[in-house]
Amino acid sequence: MQWVLAALCLLPPQAEAAAQAPASRAPVIRLASSEWPPYVGKDLSALGASTAVIRAALATAGYQLQVDFFPWRRTIAAAGRDSDFVGYFPEYMSADVAQNCLLSKPIGTGPLGFAERADMPIRWQRLDELSRYTIGVVDGYINTRELDQRVREHQQPVDAAHNDVQNLVKLAAGRVSLAVIDRRVFEYLRRNDPQIRKIASQLRFNSHLLEEKPLFVCFRRDRAGEQARRALNEGLKTIDIAAVMATALR
Structure with missing residues (x-):
């Protein structure tokens, strides 16, 4: 991933007042994200299920959430050290991510698998059984540790798309045999x-x-990122993540 998306920051009071309703005095945590419905999307109810979880958790910790949307690679870059953002979401775990980010506690889960053509179903049990097929992936997305390692070692042919929609279009056209997708x-x-x-x-x-x-959520490795992560993690302890996600996914 996919399901690569967001950054956050603590805004000073004057910026906070400009970004939020005048009556609100709660500090704002700002996140960068990318369109990945139904988890995140600017046209979705509550801006998506993952956003709903983060917002609910931060509210219990006394913070507001602001989300800005970018293409995926810009989303990751938006959480740079000199950025207004201090993190992005949603992100999968990987060695590189763990090294570059302060990771939050999980904000939910997503079932990752393959889309396939209805007229050409593929039965498999082990990833090495798929080496004769070309698999569609999305550029910049983390998949699974084993699959990504096989790709790096040139043991698995892949064809990269810009996004999930393009990946599925290529699948339907027969350009790939499977497409990695949540x-x-x-x-x-x-x-x-x-x-x-x-x-x-x-x-x-x-x-x-x-x-x-x-x-x-991937937070910046600095004091602001750690402060925001601590607030989110404390809030996540107090909410039913699965219930919040289920409500947002209806």
Whole structure:
């Protein structure tokens, strides 16, 4: 990932007043993110399920949340040390992410697997059984540790797309045999994206899941990032994450 998306910062009182309603005095934590419905999206209710979880957790800790949207690679870059943001979401765990980020506690999970063509289902149990197929991935997204390692070692042919929609279009056209995607994202796009709705009958989700992936906020490795992470983690202890996600996903 995918499901690579957000950055956050603590704004001074004058910036806070400009960004929020005058009656509010709660400090603001600002995050960068990228369109990844139903987890995050500027046109979604509550800005998506992951956003709803973060907002609810921060509210219990006395903070407000502001989310700014960018393309995925810009989202990651937005959380740089000199940025107004102090983190991004949602992110998967990887060695590089753990080295570069202060990771929050999980803000939920997402079922990562493969989309496939309905007329060409693929049965598999081990990833090494897929080496004769070309798999569609999204540029900049983390997948699973094993799959990404196989790609790095040139043991698994892949074809990179700019986003999940393009990846699914390539799958339907036969340019790849499988496409890595979160199952909820796949189902959302089949129902709501104009391009994917036209080809929805040609696609299905492979029954063998890659992994149930925890989702995180990646905070900047500095004092502001640590302060924001601490606030979020404290808030996450007080809410029912699964219930908040379920409500937002309805």
